[in-house]
Each structure stands twice: as structure tokens, then as C-alpha cells.
Amino acid sequence: xxxxxxxxxxxxxxxxxxxxxxxxxxxxxxxxxxxxxxxxxxxxxxxxxxxxxxxxxxxxxxxxxxxxxxxxxxxxxxxxxxxxxxxxxxxxxxxxxxxxxxxxxxxxxxxxxxxxxxxxxxxxxxxxxxxxxxxxxxxxxxxxxxxxxxxxxxxxxxxxxxxxxxxxxxxxxxxxxxxxxxxxxxxxxxxxxxxxxxxxxxxxxxxxxxxxxxxxxxxxxxxxxxxxxxxxxxxxxxxxxxxxxxxxxxxxxxxxxxxxxxxxxxxxxxxxxxxxxxxxxxxxxxxxxxxxxxxxxxxxxxxxxxxxxxxxxxxxxxxxxxxxxxxxxxxxxxxxxxxxxxxxxxxxxxxxxxxxxxxxxxxxxxxxxxxxxxxxxxxxxxxxxx
Amino acid sequence: xxxxxxxxxxxxxxxxxxxxxxxxxxxxxxxxxxxxxxxxxxxxxxxxxxxxxxxxxxxxxxxxxxxxxxxxxxxxxxxxxxxxxxxxxxxxxxxxxxxxxxxxxxxxxxxxxxxxxxxxxxxxxxxxxxxxxxxxxxxxxxxxxxxxxxxxxxxxxxxxxxxxxxxxxxxxxxxxxxxxxxxxxxxxxxxxxxxxxxxxxxxxxxxxxxxxxxxxxxxxxxxxxxxxxxxxxxxxxxxxxxxxxxxxxxxxxxxxxxxxxxxxxxxxxxxxxxxxxxxxxxxxxxxxxxxxxxxxxxxxxxxxxxxxxxxxxxxxxxxxxxxxxxxxxxxxxxxxxxxxxxxxxxxxxxxxxxxxxxxxxxxxxxxxxxxxxxxxxxxxxxxxxx
Numbered sequence: 001x002x003x004x005x006x007x008x009x010x011x012x013x014x015x016x017x018x019x020x021x022x023x024x025x026x027x028x029x030x031x032x033x034x035x036x037x038x039x040x041x042x043x044x045x046x047x048x049x050x051x052x053x054x055x056x057x058x059x060x061x062x063x064x065x066x067x068x069x070x071x072x073x074x075x076x077x078x079x080x081x082x083x084x085x086x087x088x089x090x091x092x093x094x095x096x097x098x099x100x101x102x103x104x105x106x107x108x109x110x111x112x113x114x115x116x117x118x119x120x121x122x123x124x125x126x127x128x129x130x131x132x133x134x135x136x137x138x139x140x141x142x143x144x145x146x147x148x149x150x151x152x153x154x155x156x157x158x159x160x161x162x163x164x165x166x167x168x169x170x171x172x173x174x175x176x177x178x179x180x181x182x183x184x185x186x187x188x189x190x191x192x193x194x195x196x197x198x199x200x201x202x203x204x205x206x207x208x209x210x211x212x213x214x215x216x217x218x219x220x221x222x223x224x225x226x227x228x229x230x231x232x233x234x235x236x237x238x239x240x241x242x243x244x245x246x247x248x249x250x251x252x253x254x255x256x257x258x259x260x261x262x263x264x265x266x267x268x269x270x271x272x273x274x275x276x277x278x279x280x281x282x283x284x285x286x287x288x289x290x291x292x293x294x295x296x297x298x299x300x301x302x303x304x305x306x307x308x309x310x311x312x313x314x315x316x317x318x319x320x321x322x323x324x325x326x327x328x329x330x331x332x333x334x335x336x337x338x339x340x341x342x343x344x345x346x347x348x349x350x351x352x353x354x355x356x357x358x359x360x361x362x363x364x365x366x367x368x369x370x371x372x373x374x375x376x377x378x379x380x381x382x383x384x385x386x
Numbered sequence: 387x388x389x390x391x392x393x394x395x396x397x398x399x400x401x402x403x404x405x406x407x408x409x410x411x412x413x414x415x416x417x418x419x420x421x422x423x424x425x426x427x428x429x430x431x432x433x434x435x436x437x438x439x440x441x442x443x444x445x446x447x448x449x450x451x452x453x454x455x456x457x458x459x460x461x462x463x464x465x466x467x468x469x470x471x472x473x474x475x476x477x478x479x480x481x482x483x484x485x486x487x488x489x490x491x492x493x494x495x496x497x498x499x500x501x502x503x504x505x506x507x508x509x510x511x512x513x514x515x516x517x518x519x520x521x522x523x524x525x526x527x528x529x530x531x532x533x534x535x536x537x538x539x540x541x542x543x544x545x546x547x548x549x550x551x552x553x554x555x556x557x558x559x560x561x562x563x564x565x566x567x568x569x570x571x572x573x574x575x576x577x578x579x580x581x582x583x584x585x586x587x588x589x590x591x592x593x594x595x596x597x598x599x600x601x602x603x604x605x606x607x608x609x610x611x612x613x614x615x616x617x618x619x620x621x622x623x624x625x626x627x628x629x630x631x632x633x634x635x636x637x638x639x640x641x642x643x644x645x646x647x648x649x650x651x652x653x654x655x656x657x658x659x660x661x662x663x664x665x666x667x668x669x670x671x672x673x674x675x676x677x678x679x680x681x682x683x684x685x686x687x688x689x690x691x692x693x694x695x696x697x698x699x700x701x702x703x704x705x706x707x708x709x710x711x712x713x714x715x716x717x718x719x720x721x722x723x724x725x726x727x728x729x730x731x732x733x734x735x736x737x738x739x740x741x742x743x744x745x746x747x748x749x750x751x752x753x754x755x756x757x758x759x760x761x762x763x764x765x766x767x768x769x770x771x772x
Contacts, residue, residue: 001542001576003632004491004513010635032447040445053435059426059615061418090476090619090641097640101512105390122639126487127390156387190387229445231646233476246389249396253508254483255476259645260617 006106009348010125028371030293031338033166033314034362039285040229041269041278048268058260064248066236067263073270074236078222084215085244089251090258092196092223092235093119098254099157099192099219099237100127102246109155113141115345115352117166117194120159131347136165138308140172143179150187157190162210164197164313167345167357171311174207181213189217190243196223196235199279200361201312202287211239219243226314227279228269232262286314286361289368293360296372302383314361320354321383328382329356337374392492395734396511414757416679417724419552419700420748425671426615427655427664434654444646450634452622453649459656460622464608470601471630475637476644478582478609478621479505484640485543485578485605485623486513488632495541499527501731501738503552503580506545517733522551524694526558529565536573543576548596550583550699553731553743557697560593567599575603576629582609582621585665586747587698588673597625605629612700613665614655618648672700672747675754679746682758688769700747706740707769714768715742723760 052058058067065071066088074086089095096119104110106128112120114133124131132153134145140162149155158180162172172180184191193211211218219239224232237247251257269275293316297307306319320328325341332339342355363371438444444453451457452474460472475481482505490496492514498506500519510517518539520531526548535541544566548558558566570577579597597604605625610618623633637643655661679702683693692705706714711727718725728741749757 001489001629003488006491007488007632007636010639034447037442037446040442042439042442042445046439049435049439053428053432056423056426056428059428059617060423061420061611061616090644093639094641101390102393103387103390105392119639119642126636126639225447230447231445233641233643233645243387246393250393250512253396253479253505253512254640255480255619256505257619258476259619259648261651262645262648265647 006126006128010122027333027336027338028363028367028374029338030358030360030363030368030371031340032362033359035226035230035282036285036362039282041275044272044274044278045265045269048265051268052261052264055264058264060260062257062260064252064257066258067260067267070263070267073267074238077270078238080238081215083240084238085241086236086238087244087248087251088258088263089235089237090255091225091230091233092194092221092237093123094251094254095221095235095237095247096120096192096194097123097126098247098250100124100129102250103156103190104129109153111146111149111155111158111189113160113165114347114350115167115342116159117161118344120194121347124159133347133350136168136170138170140170140176141180143176143183146180147183150183150189154187155189157192158184159192159194160210161194161197163195164200164310164315166197166313167315167340167342168317169308169310169313169315171204171207171313172210177207177210178213181210181217184214184217191218192221193218194221196221196226197313198222199227200283200286200314202283202290204311216240224266227282228266232259232266234258234262234266289360289363289365290316292365293358293368293372296369297376300372300376302376302379304383305379314359316358316360318356318358320356320379322354323383325352325354325356328378331382332375332378335374335378337371339375392512392514396508413719413722413724414749414753414760415724416744416746416749416754416757417726418748419745421612421616421668422671422748425668427661430658430660430664431651431655434651437654438647438650441650444650446646448643448646450637450643452644453646453653456649456653459653460624463656464624466624467601469626470624471627472622472624473630473634473637474644474649475621475623476641477611477616477619478580478607478623479509480637480640481607481621481623481633482506482578482580483509483512484633484636486510486515488636489542489576490515495539497532497535497541497544497575499546499551500733500736501553501728502545503547504730506580507733510545519733519736522554522556524556526556526562527566529562529569532566533569536569536575540573541575543578544570545578545580546596547580547583549581550586550696550701552583552699553701553726553728554703555694555696555699555701557590557593557699558596563593563596564599567596567603570600570603577604578607579604580607582607582612583699584608585613586669586672586700588669588676590697602626610652613668614652618645618652620644620648620652675746675749675751676702678751679744679754679758682755683762686758686762688762688765690769691765700745702744702746704742704744706742706765708740709769711738711740711742714764717768718761718764721760721764723757725761
């Protein structure tokens, strides 16, 4: 049976493939975007896990939009006005998939920064969107390019990760946020704000969502994978009701609804008195690990490489002199360290800045130091011969 | 933001809408396809629910195809050869959605029986398939029509629910199964076998899957919603490896993977010593309820109505003299009984046999008897004036 044309052009996720290779005990993986398993708030989930057995209703079919008590909690928690609503998804990845399926006709233009989140490119690729990119600088997207693109190409939506961008770690400045929002309103472009790392800020001051400046022109995707547990597969999508209802209609066909016991478990966790402390704890842990990775890289990276500091999230983006980054990643894997080469974060055939994405949330401080030794050994050897 | 063209033609699920209306305490609902909440095997899940707190790995990101120990168990449980594999989905509904997205180009022909499962029509509608129907008789699809259709229209797949069909309750005969399999092989049509009700047989003898007769030309969808719990949202898809791999690729974009704690919970349940007894118990319960509904209908239905006995599943299909079944369902709802009118089980603009789908697994015996009184009162009044 021949596969659909829309699927023929989709690459299987290199990251998910390297993740299985990286399971080898001798390999230190900085490749995934995995939170630290030891830091999961399982103790805070334990009371609800036990209570689930006394809640037969959560084992029945549920509403497509989500578990009522959780939706009520989140409506308040996210401070949504009555004109807006929230729905639960099987991970925020599904929220993105629903947005693409509900709104994109083949050939419709979707704008992203380059580089950008691989999972978003997959999802928009599956609906045969015309993906157009704008360059990213230290404050966010290049605003001149963005306005030109909005003006000339009338895109349907602009997808972005303004908080601790995947893969670059860039956090958009307040001014950029305001200006992007203004452009979205001016050109009637829907802003799809993917905010999975927003709560993982470990320094600097919180900045409003871009969507706070264009609430009628945006949809916000939030993940509970980074602050609770990815295994649960729960994310939330919010926006004005007219934007959300079509997503619910697609979700009926996609999976009817997300797991209700998992939603009840998440609600118990979010309402736990110590959940705030848990967030503080993972922020502190990731800050320490980030600092270890950053300091080690700063000391050992070849001078031809570059990187920027980040204030949160999960990744450091190391730029390299021009080279075959796939071959480099393969050599690194053979030398016991897994990383992700930059081209996977660009649309196919798009010229990619030579770079590597390094994760600092999953490996221990000792592993991070060893990983940098292995990484920089290879880099010094490889880049020397370029 | 204008919704995608593929979504514009999709009706929101009438059933899911009537389900919310049916929440009214004064309404007895025979509308949904809900298992009995009291019969959920929560006591058998309790040990695993408690153990989950000691299994941090299930809270981490997992493999797209599913939780390894569960996949191993199911490979053996379903007696799959090495050439075949199984993957877990967020409900078997997602499995169907993945099949449609992985294989159907807009305009590709998909064959179904008429009437057919609403959720399948939604899913194939979302990928703009050309849905072609063949009539169903007491033994399954009309084989002459089916062969004509295969020969003349070269469909890509034939989707069906051979065990206790939704909505008609028909269970395909052994001969029909063998002949459908032979036709699928002869005309190289993939058989998509949706088997959510297969374990709910309460009389007669088990019959092999259609796919047992065409294992290289089929994909099987199984649900754990009817024998375990729908709230978990877990289904399994199996077939030859070449058929399954594209589904896994689409699932990466759709939701990365299904909830791992839920998969671990399901494995614990399936391996529980008393799980077989649980299945026996729900079969006995549903047999009793079916008999109550069937007997009451037989005694009280107007002679102009018809129905067939079933050997399992969840539904009785009551045929009516020609009438406006939507208006009838509305009158019934006003009189305290919720049912589903037949047109929702046909592709739009397809002529529908006037009928009602009645569920017998969710209401108690007393409620079923009262529901039949309300139903037949209205039918005697309404049909008398047609």
C-alpha cells in the first residue's frame, strides 16, 4: 500500500532515532530534550495516584475538550477571560497537530524562525503547508524580514517558541514581543505561541507572553512535560473560543479525548501545596547544570566556535565553522557523546548554519563535564583539519 | 482564521453532542457506546496504580510505538508472527486516524459498509477520501456489490467492523470473512479490521478475524475501551511491519507517543490473574442487559418496526417505517430517552434506512425497561400518524 504523498516528504525524526542510539551505556546523551527523571514530582503525584482507584468516573469516556475540573482550574490559572477557552491535548505536540489540521490547506503559508522546532516542521509538512522562514537574532525574529514576509506572502499563521527557543535557547525581548504582536494584528496573521519551556526560567525577569499583546490573534500551547512529566502526554491549548472550537472538532476524530486519569493526576499535582517548591527545585537544578555545561564549553571550545548564554529552557546552541555537521555528530556518537546537528532544525534544502544543539537538563553535572571533554576533543581534532 | 477545507465538510459528532444532552438526570441514555462504569476492573488495576509511583521511567518520554513490555506482551497475546508488529495508540480511534493520514491522498477511494461507524467517516472525511459504500446484509457486506466495487473503483482500502458492527450489531459469518479476505487479496485492497467489540461475545462461537485469512493485506485495530476502560485512551494496531512503520512516523507528529503510565497500567491489568474472570463477568452482565432490552422491545415495539438478535457487542438496531428519524430522536429526548438516529451512520447525502441505534451496556436492567416503555410509547404515537 503506497503511503500518502504528504507523508513521502516527511523525514522521520532524527532526534527520536538518535535517542535510541544514545541509549548505549557508554554514550552521554545531550541529544534529547528530556527532563531529569530523578526530578519528576512523583511524591507529589502519589496521593492522587492512590485516589484514582476511588474515582470510577475518570475511567469512563470523557469530554473531548478535557476533564472538567482541570479545565476550570486552568481557565483561572492562565487568567483567561470568558471570551477564551482552554482544551487539553495528548501533549502540546497534539495541540500543534490539531492547529495545522484545522486551519491549513495545502499550500497555505506558515512562517517560522530558522532554525525552528523540528516537530512543528513535521506537523506543518504533513498538511503540505508552504513553510517560509525568517532569520532569528539575539532578541527574536528579524522584524524587517518578518514584516516583509507578512506583507508580501499573506501567511495564515506565524509559529514560534519565544521563551528559550528550541534549538537556540533565545528568549525574545519585550520589545520584540510587542512588535511581533502588532504585526500580527496589522496583517491579520494568527500567532501560534508554543511555550513549553516558559516555566523553566532560572535567571532574568519573566516577560509577558507575546499573546498577551494580541489575545484575539493568537493561540497558546503549553506543555506539562517539562514541569510535571512527559510520560503523561498532556498539554494545554488556549485562545479565543472561535479559534479553539475547530480544534476540538478535529480532536474528536484524532483520539476522542486525552487520558482522563492522567488529567486527574495532573490536576492533583498542580493543586498540591508543594508544587511551587517543585518548580523552584527543578529551576535550581537546571540552572546548576546549565552553568556547568556553559562554563566547561567556555573553557574548552575551539575559538572558532561560538555560543550565547541563556536564561532558561533546556538547550545551548553551539555554532561552528562551516562543516558537515551530520558527519560530526556521527563521529561524536562514536566518541561517546550524542548531540543534534543543526540541519534537522531547518526545512529541507534550506541552508543551515553549522551548529550543534546541546541539552543540559538530563545528564548529571559530572556527565556534562565528561561530555564536554569528549565533544571538544573531537572538535579540536576535526576543526583543525577543515 | 478560516478553517481548512477538509474540516468544513465534517459534521461535529452528533453522538458526542447528544451525550452531553443525555447527561440530564431525567433522561435514560441508550445513545452512547459507553461500557458500564460499575464494571470497570478498578480493583484489578489498583496494585499497578500504586506501583506506578515506584516506576519513574514511565513518567519519562517513551518510544513512539509504545511501552516496550506492553508491546512484547501483545505480540505474544495476539500471536503475531515476526513479520508483523503492534503499536499502541491513544485509543483505537487514533489508530484509524493514523491509517487515514498515512495512506490516503485526497480523492483516494475507501470502501465501507452502509451504515458504518461515524468516527471512521469523520477520519476518512478529514483526509478528503472518496467514501464508497456497499450494502450490509445479515452475514456482512453484500459480496457481489463488494467485488464490483473492488473491480471498478480500485479502492485503496476496505474499512469494516466485522464483529458486532457499530451500529447494526451484525457479526460477519465465517464464509463472508473468507470471501472478503479472498477479494482483498485478489484486488490488492488493504482490509482495515476494526475490532473494538470482539471480546464482547456473549453467545455463539468465536470466529477468526477476517485478517487471519489475509494477514499480508490487513491492519487490525483493537480497543481496550470496552474490556478495560475508555478513559485510559489505549488501543492497539497490528499488521505487517511495512504497513505499521508509516503509522509510527505519523504518530511522531501527532502526539509523540501515548501515555506511558496508562500503558503500564494496562499491562498490569492484562497480566492480572483475574482478568479472564473480569471479561467473563462483563460478558454475563451485558448478556443479561441485552436480553432485557431485546425482550422488552420484542413485546412492545410496533409491528412495523424490526430488529435482529445479536451475539455480542453493545447495540441493537431497530428499523422503522420511513420517517424523520432526527425529529423522532428529538421527541424521544423530550420524553426522557436518548437514542441515535440512523442518518448519522451514513455518509452525508446517502439515503439512510430509517432506524435507531440502542445501546444496552450502560443503563441498568430497570432503566432499559423504562427506556423501552418511553420509546415504544412515542413510537406507537408517532408511527400511527405517519
